[in-house]
Amino acid sequence: MRLSRYFLPILKENPKEAEIVSHRLMLRAGMIRQQSAGIYSWLPLGLRVLNKIQRIVEEEQHRAGAVQLLMPTVQSADLWRESGRYEAYGKEMLRITDRHERDMLFGPTNEEMITDIFRSSVRSYKDLPLNLYHIQWKFRDEVRPRFGVMRGREFLMKDAYSFDLDQEKAVESYNRMFVAYLRTYRRMGLTAIPMRAETGPIGGDLSHEFIVLAETGESAVYCHSDFLEKDIPGNDVDFDGDLSAIVADWTSNYAATEDVVDMAEFEASVPEDKRISARGIEVGQTFYFGTKYSEPMGATVTGPDGKDVPVHMGSYGVGVSRLLGAIIEASHDENGIIWPASVAPFHVGLVNLKPGDALTDPVCEDLYAKMEAAGIEVLYDDTDQRAGAKFAAMDVIGLPYQVIAGPRGLKDGLLEVKDRKTGEKEMLSAEATLNKLT
Numbered sequence: 001m002r003l004s005r006y007f008l009p010i011l012k013e014n015p016k017e018a019e020i021v022s023h024r025l026m027l028r029a030g031m032i033r034q035q036s037a038g039i040y041s042w043l044p045l046g047l048r049v050l051n052k053i054q055r056i057v058e059e060e061q062h063r064a065g066a067v068q069l070l071m072p073t074v075q076s077a078d079l080w081r082e083s084g085r086y087e088a089y090g091k092e093m094l095r096i097t098d099r100h101e102r103d104m105l106f107g108p109t110n111e112e113m114i115t116d117i118f119r120s121s122v123r124s125y126k127d128l129p130l131n132l133y134h135i136q137w138k139f140r141d142e143v144r145p146r147f148g149v150m151r152g153r154e155f156l157m158k159d160a161y162s163f164d165l166d167q168e169k170a171v172e173s174y175n176r177m178f179v180a181y182l183r184t185y186r187r188m189g190l191t192a193i194p195m196r197a198e199t200g201p202i203g204g205d206l207s208h209e210f211i212v213l214a215e216t217g218e219s220a221v222y223c224h225s226d227f228l229e230k231d232i233p234g235n236d237v238d239f240d241g242d243l244s245a246i247v248a249d250w251t252s253n254y255a256a257t258e259d260v261v262d263m264a265e266f267e268a269s270v271p272e273d274k275r276i277s278a279r280g281i282e283v284g285q286t287f288y289f290g291t292k293y294s295e296p297m298g299a300t301v302t303g304p305d306g307k308d309v310p311v312h313m314g315s316y317g318v319g320v321s322r323l324l325g326a327i328i329e330a331s332h333d334e335n336g337i338i339w340p341a342s343v344a345p346f347h348v349g350l351v352n353l354k355p356g357d358a359l360t361d362p363v364c365e366d367l368y369a370k371m372e373a374a375g376i377e378v379l380y381d382d383t384d385q386r387a388g389a390k391f392a393a394m395d396v397i398g399l400p401y402q403v404i405a406g407p408r409g410l411k412d413g414l415l416e417v418k419d420r421k422t423g424e425k426e427m428l429s430a431e432a433t434l435n436k437l438t
């Protein structure tokens, strides 16, 4: 992508309204623009990252056997009256009246709607287990939206819903999502620790919050430091097999959020030098809630004994848009964002220090074409800004590599290649640069 033809409204100064680093850097890197409290436009650079995060989430949901669909954002209040949550959900629900005076709402979550879809077509236990998911914008009229996309009012969530004949089978579905989450976050360069959690308005009695440790996290958390050393299940993990050992391994050490922590138990079960009490960002939550929705909504299947039984369900959310904030909180320095390669908006920032120069132009054009041909996503800064501004912008947007083409270096046929994470710089020929980056 040529920067001269892109839209990247970099801010030179720190916006005063941003209280935490991820909010500050997303604004400065021209990734989002606030339209109203907790509601953002996703500008081109931010959207590229959002789409990459979404793709990783989809790949791991598919690996775990979840099937993707897409439900609407606007829902009928009638469904929520059936489950009894229409009144109970409270002020966070954005209620809408359509032209026919029908009560509608902007969906904060989709348990009722997915149960309606299920009950309309699934009749037999032979169709189970089933896990349906979508990635869709939600609206929650948070009393105090803040920290940018971390706590928005309109936000992107992956929400999956599992359906099983009984609790034992439902726990197997729960375990598949649990393992999928361990893999999903690690692929984005995060270590998310599963912590026992409250179930809140979703309900149920088995739930884990997946927490990324960060000083600016909204939750206070208490856990065993061994979590930071664990390996995650590999690509070959058998989702049709018994995953209970993996779940047991990841829930055997103490980990709890402030809502459910038992300090006596924490201190008794974790040696002092292994105790972590920190703040964390909740990037996902898993719930098993049995027949909480299937009972009132009549979502039943005919069991092996011929009797109709309400299905046992679970729901599993990932904060897709929140993850941009979480990744930046976990990976930045004083100059800006440091994107893990898996979610970086581009892999390489190619900087022409002197557009129009007989040396730098041909080298940049040739390298740009060859990198793009090799499948490397390049942001080519072909603008005529000052060098200092170019360097600062590249550091703020945090692409994994910068390739600097300047007349001085090119006199010796050399480009400067900088690793954004380590800060290491090498002087390499164009060919060596291409070999290093492909």
Ligand SMILES: Nc1ncnc2c1ncn2[C@@H]1O[C@H](COS(=O)(=O)NC(=O)[C@@H](N)CS)[C@@H](O)[C@H]1O
Binding pocket: 108, 109, 110, 111, 140, 142, 149, 150, 151, 152, 153, 155, 156, 157, 158, 159, 160, 202, 282, 283, 284, 285, 315, 316, 317, 318, 319, 320, 321, 322
């Ligand atoms: N206001 C918000 N802004 C950004 N992300 C949010 C917000 N509220 C929740 N999330 C993200 O969405 C994830 C799932 O939300 S949740 O309430 O825990 N779970 C559900 O809604 C269930 N229906 C799971 S399918 C959270 O773990 C969090 O990462």
